[in-house]
Amino acid sequence: MRKILLASAAILGTAGGAWAQTATYQSQGTQALPWTNFYGANTNINANGTAQPGGVKLPDPGTVVIHLNGRVYADVDLSWSSLANIPAGANPASGVGYKSNPIGIASYLRLYPGFDGVATNGLRYGASAEIRQNIMSANVFSASTSQTGSTGSFASGSGYSSAETLFTRRAFTYFGSDQLGIIRIGQDDGVVGLFDATGVFTVGTWNLTAGILDGDVESNQPNNFLLSWAWLSGNGIEYGQQRISYMSPSFFGFDFAVDFSPSTANSFGNGSTSSPYQVGTCAVESANCDNVTAGDDGSRPVNRVSAGVRYQGSFSGLDAKAFALYTASGRETIPGGGVQAGSGATPLTASGNSLKYDGQSFVQTGVALGFQGLAVNAAFTDGRMNPSNNGLTPSGGASTVGTLIGVGYANGPWVTGTNVAFLDWQGAAQYVHISQRHEFAFTYMVGYKLAPGINLAAEYLYIQKHQGGFDFYSNGVNTTTTRAGNDIHAQGLTFATILSW
Numbered sequence: 039m040r041k042i043l044l045a046s047a048a049i050l051g052t053a054g055g056a057w058a059q060t061a062t063y064q065s066q067g068t069q070a071l072p073w074t075n076f077y078g079a080n081t082n083i084n085a086n087g088t089a090q091p092g093g094v095k096l097p098d099p100g101t102v103v104i105h106l107n108g109r110v111y112a113d114v115d116l117s118w119s120s121l122a123n124i125p126a127g128a129n130p131a132s133g134v135g136y137k138s139n140p141i142g143i144a145s146y147l148r149l150y151p152g153f154d155g156v157a158t159n160g161l162r163y164g165a166s167a168e169i170r171q172n173i174m175s176a177n178v179f180s181a182s183t184s185q186t187g188s189t190g191s192f193a194s195g196s197g198y199s200s201a202e203t204l205f206t207r208r209a210f211t212y213f214g215s216d217q218l219g220i221i222r223i224g225q226d227d228g229v230v231g232l233f234d235a236t237g238v239f240t241v242g243t244w245n246l247t248a249g250i251l252d253g254d255v256e257s258n259q260p261n262n263f264l265l266s267w268a269w270l271s272g273n274g275i276e277y278g279q280q281r282i283s284y285m286s287p288s289f290f291g292f293d294f295a296v297d298f299s300p301s302t303a304n305s306f307g308n309g310s311t312s313s314p315y316q317v318g319t320c321a322v323e324s325a326n327c328d329n330v331t332a333g334d335d336g337s338r339p340v341n342r343v344s345a346g347v348r349y350q351g352s353f354s355g356l357d358a359k360a361f362a363l364y365t366a367s368g369r370e371t372i373p374g375g376g377v378q379a380g381s382g383a384t385p386l387t388a389s390g391n392s393l394k395y396d397g398q399s400f401v402q403t404g405v406a407l408g409f410q411g412l413a414v415n416a417a418f419t420d421g422r423m424n425p426s427n428n429g430l431t432p433s434g435g436a437s438t439v440g441t442l443i444g445v446g447y448a449n450g451p452w453v454t455g456t457n458v459a460f461l462d463w464q465g466a467a468q469y470v471h472i473s474q475r476h477e478f479a480f481t482y483m484v485g486y487k488l489a490p491g492i493n494l495a496a497e498y499l500y501i502q503k504h505q506g507g508f509d510f511y512s513n514g515v516n517t518t519t520t521r522a523g524n525d526i527h528a529q530g531l532t533f534a535t536i537l538s539w
Contacts (some may be wrong), residue, residue, distance in 0.1 A: 057153055078107065079148055079150050079168030079208040102155035102164070104303035109538045112145040119528035124511060147171040147203075160215050168208040208277060219286045225304065227277040228297040229344040230402055232285060233361045234271035239404030239417045241272075242444040242455050244329065262510065263528045265479045265501055268425035268440035268461050269417045274430040279342070280304050291351040299342040302428075303328030331368070335391040336376040337430050337467070339398055342367035346402075357408040365423070367398035379432045380471030390467045395430035400425045400438065413446045413455075425463055435464035436474040451487040456480070465505045493536040500529045 097103045122138040152166035206427045210224030227235070234240055270276040283297035307328050310318040320327040331340050346363025376394035384481025400421020407414045419440040422431045431437065439462050446455030458480050483497035503510070503526035 049344055078109075079152075080165055080194065093448045096162075097154055097156045098456045099156050099160070100158045102153050102154040103149070107150040107539055109148040109536065110145070111148075111534060111536050113143070113532050113534035115142045115530055115532045116146060117142065117528065117530035118528060119259065119263060121263075121510060121524065121528075125506070146173065147458075158307045160217075161213065162215055162220070163211075163213040165211045166208065167206060168211075169204050170207050172203040172205050176416065204268055207274065216287060219284060222283045222285070225280050226280065226283065227271070228279070228283060228299070229295045229346045229363050230365075231271040231277050232283065232295055233346060233363070234404065234417075237272055238359060238406045238413075239271070239361065239415050240269050241457055242406075242413055242415050242446045246308045259501075259528050259530060263501060263503075263526055265426040265459060265461065265477055266461060266475075268419040268423075268438050268463065269442055270288055270419075270428060273428075275426075278517075279428075281342075284505075288350070291349050292347060293350075293429075294345070295346040295349045297343070301340055302338070305329060330370060334372050335370050336372045336393060337424075338370040339367040339428075339430055340370060342398060345502065345522050355409060357406075359406040360404065362401065362403045364401050365398055365421075367430075369395055369397045374391040374467075376433075378434065378470075379468055381435055386468050394433040394466050394469075396422045396433050398430060399413045411446075411448045413444075413526075415444045415446075417442045426459065431464055432467040432470050435467065436462065438463040452482065453487075454484040456482045466508050469507060475508075477504075477505065478502045491538050493538075495532075495534045495536065497532045497534070498529070499532070502527050 042055055062378075117138075117140055122140070124136045133476065135295070149169040150167070151169070152164060154162075154164040156162055198412050206225065208225055208227075210222050210226035212220055212222040214220035222357075255280070267273045279299045279302050281297045281299040282296060283293045284500075286293050308330065323330055325333055325335060329340075330338075344363055344365040346361055348359070348361035350359050352358070363370065372392070377392055379388075379393045384467040398421075400419060400423045402417070402419050404417040405415070418438075419425070419438060422432055423429070423438050425438050425440065440460065442457065442459045444455060444457045445455065459478065459479040463475050463477075464470065478501070480500045481497060483495055485493060487493055510526055
């Protein structure tokens with residue numbers, strides 16, 4: 039999911055009238071602190087992907103700064119879509135009709151613990167994490183019974199909320215110096231996320247809602263209605279991977295970076311067990327192990343590498359930024375090499391991971407210009423990759439081509455902006471040489487900074503998806519009939535409050 043960090047100021051500590059103003063009346067264990075910049079999982083002292091100090095003040099040599107920042111987001115959303123009311127019989131798998139409530143209320147919690155340090159010899163080091171609220175399926179059993187979605191039975195509000203958990207989205211360490219660069223290790227953003235740390239090339243730094251376009255805040259729409267995020271940065275399909283990355287110092291406005299991910303998962307998963315008396319799922323090399331390079335899943339990327347260069351400069355008040363990077367990966371090999379998609383009836387009924395796939399090979403570029411409150415940004419993706427999961431494209435399938443353009447304007451506490459996205463890619467892997475997926479999205483937002491750490495926003499979203507022959511009713515390959523008119527046309531309104539500290 040896409041996570042654009044707020045650039046506004048926030049408060050550390052407590053707030054609440056006289057209690058926050060008069061230290062004499064502070065409760066034991068609390069502390070009143072001055073306003074300061076908001077920390078997020080990627081806004082420590084090397085936030086911008088270089089070894090140069092960013093917007094956050096460096097600790098004094100020989101000291102560390104410990105922070106536990108957070109965000110609480112809450113909204114009221116309205117949504118409408120072409121598939122919000124599915125008649126009985128439209129989905130042969132269930133034969134049941136469904137209708138969606140267009141009104142929704144949503145909220146989430148994010149916590150950002152970490153620390154930044156500077157040694158007396160100039161070494162910069164630290165660690166950062168992002169902890170999120172795990173929003174469960176709409177119908178769940180109580181947490182004492184199960185924390186997985188049920189088959190559709192109703193659960194009370196208590197049972198539903200008690201099934202929510204906290205999970206780690208980012209967790210990495212870093213060290214380096216201004217002269218040598220920064221190395222980061224762990225579950226962390228790759229080159230594209232580090233270059234685009236604040237969304238300057240994608241949704242723009244003006245987007246206060248933290249990314250409605252890439253699904254971080256969606257207008258009450260099901261997952262199949264979300265825009266596939268081909269630009270990767272700020273989305274869990276990219277930064278949820280374990281990797282090691284290096285970011286150089288800046289030379290005349292230029293810096294470069296490289297990252298390496300041997301697999302998409304955490305290697306600790308190979309030996310994890312639910313009990314010390316049980317054998318883990320990866321008892322021996324098998325499909326349950328995260329680091330296999332040969333097995334039965336041809337869609338799995340391995341040994342992924344990205345490398346890129348970026349420029350940042352300012353000319354008489356005009357801020358200019360640009361980047362370009364290339365990504366390549368291997369793929370898991372399977373017996374016989376897999377089934378060639380598009381070669382007859384069998385691939386239509388074959389499991390997606392049994393098909394032949396190509397390793398990743400794609401380029402990404404971006405440009406952003408800012409002048410006196412006006413910002414224009416664009417990002418481009420072209421090549422062999424699956425934008426729905428940062429995976430692989432089936433052999434013979436269409437390449438992914440995506441263009442994202444944004445315009446924003448800020449004036450005092452007010453901010454407004456728009457995004458337009460065009461995306462063409464293979465879509466359903468079984469449909470090679472039959473059809474491909476076409477997606478279009480548009481957003482417009484207005485935001486207001488009510489006070490440091492308090493942002494209000496309203497945003498409109500429109501999404502359209504089409505793939506000839508694909509059955510969006512059942513979210514699957516249609517091997518019997520061709521359904522007409524079940525393309526996705528969705529729109530929504532979100533009215534949000536975002537409080538950060």
